[in-house]
Amino acid sequence: CGFEPIFLGYSRCVLKPKTTEEVAKILAFCNNNRIAVCPQGGNTGLVGGSVPVFDEIVLCTSQMNTIYSINDTSGVLVCQAGCILENLDKALEEHGLMMPLDLGAKGSCHIGGNLSTNAGGLRLLRYGNLHGTVLGLEAVKADGEIIDLLSTLKKDNTGFHLKHLFIGSEGALGVVTKVAIQCPAKPKATNLAFLGLESFSHILKVLKKAKGDLGEILASCEMIDQSTLDVCTCNLKLKSPLAEFPFYMLIETHGSSDAHDQEKLNLFLEDVMLSKLILDGIVTNEPSKMKNIWDLRERITEGFVRDGYVFKYDISLPIEHFYSLVPVMRERLAGTEGIVRVSGYGHLGDGNVHFQVSCKQFSNEILHQIEPFVYEYTSKLRGSISAEHGIGFRKPKYIHYSKSPESIVIMKELKKMFDPNGILNPYKVLPM
Ligand SMILES: O=C(O)CC[C@@H](O)C(=O)O
Numbered sequence: 539c540g541f542e543p544i545f546l547g548y549s550r551c552v553l554k555p556k557t558t559e560e561v562a563k564i565l566a567f568c569n570n571n572r573i574a575v576c577p578q579g580g581n582t583g584l585v586g587g588s589v590p591v592f593d594e595i596v597l598c599t600s601q602m603n604t605i606y607s608i609n610d611t612s613g614v615l616v617c618q619a620g621c622i623l624e625n626l627d628k629a630l631e632e633h634g635l636m637m638p639l640d641l642g643a644k645g646s647c648h649i650g651g652n653l654s655t656n657a658g659g660l661r662l663l664r665y666g667n668l669h670g671t672v673l674g675l676e677a678v679k680a681d682g683e684i685i686d687l688l689s690t691l692k693k694d695n696t697g698f699h700l701k702h703l704f705i706g707s708e709g710a711l712g713v714v715t716k717v718a719i720q721c722p723a724k725p726k727a728t729n730l731a732f733l734g735l736e737s738f739s740h741i742l743k744v745l746k747k748a749k750g751d752l753g754e755i756l757a758s759c760e761m762i763d764q765s766t767l768d769v770c771t772c773n774l775k776l777k778s779p780l781a782e783f784p785f786y787m788l789i790e791t792h793g794s795s796d797a798h799d800q801e802k803l804n805l806f807l808e809d810v811m812l813s814k815l816i817l818d819g820i821v822t823n824e825p826s827k828m829k830n831i832w833d834l835r836e837r838i839t840e841g842f843v844r845d846g847y848v849f850k851y852d853i854s855l856p857i858e859h860f861y862s863l864v865p866v867m868r869e870r871l872a873g874t875e876g877i878v879r880v881s882g883y884g885h886l887g888d889g890n891v892h893f894q895v896s897c898k899q900f901s902n903e904i905l906h907q908i909e910p911f912v913y914e915y916t917s918k919l920r921g922s923i924s925a926e927h928g929i930g931f932r933k934p935k936y937i938h939y940s941k942s943p944e945s946i947v948i949m950k951e952l953k954k955m956f957d958p959n960g961i962l963n964p965y966k967v968l969p970m
């Protein structure tokens with residue numbers, strides 16, 4: 539999982555059920571025999587949630603890949619949990635639809651894993667997170683009981699909204715087996731701007747202006763700092779269409795009329811150029827050019843790996859502080875041997891920064907200079923210590939930096955209720 543050696547897993551048994559009933563039988567057996575289970579989708583997570591760290595049985599959803607229905611009119615897709623995100627997108631394309639979420643791992647991540655981790659990704663700014671787009675789901679509790687919450691309705695206020703308990707609980711309360719999700723129309727027009735900027739204060743101004751001027755067509759707003767872009771250009775040898783600048787922004791628009799969208803985008807770009815908010819920029823709607831630009835963003839994770847060891851932090855902060863941790867940490871780590879780069883990039887439009895410190899190899903000394911400082915810093919600003927990657931195996935002992943003692947107690951009570959024997963993803967998500 540991910541690229542961090544601490545997540546090397548071990549398991550003697552991988553089970554690949556095809557149906558919900560098979561999942562139910564496996565869990566009932568494991569529950570009765572007190573056998574720990576690690577639910578696993580595409581195993582693309584970054585916090586070790588899908589890794590069997592203590593010889594758990596792996597319950598892998600890769601054989602559960604049936605699409606049951608796609609409704610052209612309502613836009614509702616119903617499928618099994620093991621469908622690969624990119625395959626769903628391709629299937630929807632024939633119906634003029636697309637998945638509401640998109641992430642770098644789309645070629646291997648499973649929709650069930652996406653739900654279980656409440657995956658965010660690159661177009662959350664426009665289409666919202668899975669708590670909004672998932673209409674219903676089916677899940678199996680630790681004791682094998684099947685919970686049918688597979689509504690396809692947009693509106694349903696009959697009682698408690700139980701589906702939300704399974705979205706983002708990282709397989710600790712149950713295994714998601716089926717999904718009903720609201721899919722938007724595939725945009726007829728997509729345009730992508732790649733901008734070079736001089737400072738983070740300019741980025742904030744451009745973000746505000748993009749929200750105001752592009753309004754309903756704004757779909758993504760990502761930022762990358764220069765040292766992060768270097769992992770793509772130097773480590774992966776990707777080509778950037780712009781010269782070097784301290785910061786970059788990717789702004790994608792989705793709309794129904796190319797002429798209308800381009801007019802808006804061009805006016806916006808003219809303004810930000812004239813007012814010197816940006817230093818340079820290009821805009822394109824050519825699929826191959828858009829792909830090359832998106833590669834500079836989507837392949838960052840892969841690029842960082844080539845530095846050696848990467849300390850990764852996935853943080854939500856109030857927007858004015860989005861980048862503030864980077865200079866603070868650069869100062870804190872100045873002169874420390876073995877550091878390759880201290881960088882920040884990520885989902886600017888959602889206030890979610892991916893803060894990374896890469897070094898030639900893992901070092902305890904560097905780790906202790908970063909942690910718990912990074913969590914304390916985030917907590918003081920009332921940010922989240924895990925904005926989209928979850929808690930997994932990596933962060934249970936830090937959850938208190940983002941959650942109050944009272945809410946941790948409620949989470950533990952819920953866990954006891956859903957999984958009294960603690961067989962589902964033990965030692966993950968919740969602190970001991
Ligand atoms: O590698 C990471 O830390 C971030 C991965 C992913 O969330 C992204 O936004 O590219």
Ligand SMILES: [Zn+2]
Nearest residue numbers: 659885892926
């Ligand atoms: Zn991300």
